[in-house]
Amino acid sequence: MKINRNFVISLLITIALVVFGAVACIIIHRNISLKSSRSSSKLGDVAEALSAPKPKNLKAIIHENQKLVVSLEVKNGSENITGSGFLYDTKGDIVTNAHVVNNGSSITVKMADTTTYKGKLIGKSEITDVALVRVDNLSGKSPMKILKNKKADIGDEIIALGSPLGFQNTATTGIISGLNRSFTLENYQYKNVYQISAPISPGNSGGPLLDRNTGQVIGINSAKIDDESIGFSIPITQVDSMINNWAANPTTYEFSSQDITSDKNQKPTNEDAAYLVSYFYNSLNSNDYVTAYSLLGASWQQSTAYEDFRKGYLQTVSVKIDNMLCRGTDNGNIEVSATIQAVEGNEPNSKTSKYNVIYNVGYENNNLKILNGKSTIIE
Structure with missing residues (x-):
């Protein structure tokens, strides 16, 4: 049987085209699948989610931080002024508001377990409502964790700690409801402070504002609008360098020492x-x-x-x-x-x-x- 030469050539070309097409399809399919797999894979996101810190239990955050929150009693003539503060460093330094300790003749610091110490004022601003009180007995004690490199944003959940109206170790919760609020109060300039929805009252002044998820300090509770659930907190990032300077170079104020009464005369309330x-x-x-x-x-x-x-x-x-x-x-x-x-x-x-x-x-x-x-x- 005589085979047509043109037929053979056509058959070979057809087979070659089929093989080439099949190989090309396999290569293209593999590349598309790999690209699709890489672009749609969530393994990276899952790993990041698993490694990201989970929000801490609210009760645990409050309890652990309350140990380092103090109530302050400051004598100003015949008047006793109460406020709050928190342990800032291992030198025994307590951060509070300047208006709490201003013109006081003595400072008494009460811890969460009701232990009382004498405090001495080592730093105070006449412009920003911040002051630093040192308690030598607290030297070496681990302080609160401070978030120094990040500012809060609107909607962030927060916890306000302090001793409002004399009720020691009170916690309230809310959110950052406003940013960059500025005003003047009692000769102090509040610039670019946080507005918060967590209720605060007299006695809360100087207490810490915590990030709800991490328990770290992000601000100093300082003021409120009368009869409104609107409070203001000074961002800790705004005053951190000033506080550190006071801690490293303390100023001596004549009025800032007090002898704690002997236990023979102390009577519990x-x-x-x-x-x-x-x-x-x-x-x-x-x-x-x-x-x-x-x-x-x-x-x-x-x-x-x-x-x-x-x-x-x-x-x-x-x-x-x-x-x-x-x-x-x-x-x-x-x-x-x-x-x-x-x-x-x-x-x-x-x-x-x-x-x-x-x-x-x-x-x-x-x-x-x-x-x-x-x-x-x-x-």
Whole structure:
């Protein structure tokens, strides 16, 4: 059989074209798939999301930072001025507002556990409402975490800490509701400050403004508009260099020292005693057994080792205080009685038990302590 030469040539060309086309399709498909895979892959985003810090628990942020927030009592003639502040560095320096300490004759610093120290003013601005008070007894103590390299933005969630109206260790939440607000108040110039929605009141002045997600300090709560839930906080980035300069080059002010009264003459108030017992249970609710144990008197600690104390509360999920009453005793101490509801055990087998508790609160070595106590279960 005679094969047509033209037919063979056409067949070979056709086969070559088919093979070339198939190879080309494979190459193009692989390139398109790879490009599509690279462009649509979310693995990078997932890795970033997994590595990004997660927002901390709100209760944990508040409890940990409240330990480093102080209330200030400043004597100005016959008037006592109250305000707030927070531990800024390891030198024992407390940041507050200048209008809190201005023209004061003495400064008393009260910690979250009601321990009081004398403070000395080492820096104060006559223009910006910021001042620095040093407490030598707090030297070496770890300070609050400060966010020094980033400003907040509108909508950022915040926490305001302080002692408004004398109520020590109060926390309010809100958002940054405005930026770059400027005005003059009591001869102080507020320039480019944060406007916040978190309620603040007299006594909050000088307290820290925290970032809700990280718990870091982003501002100093300083002013509010009367009868409105609008407050203002000085950005910490705005005054950081000034504060650091005061800390490195402290100024001596003649009026800024005070001797804390000897414990022989100190008498606890009902408010301080009630606060201390509440702080004790708040620490337990935050699983901060070290702080709770530190609030007990020496004899109680001697009879109960820390590990035994801790084990006694490991099965306590939460505690709620009801019907707290305080009364003075013949020796000047305060008896605090209350009913508590304790959720005990592990989920889902937890149960709620009720107890009557009675605590004896008094001063010991200048520190207010829960000297002893007893509890009875309510059937």
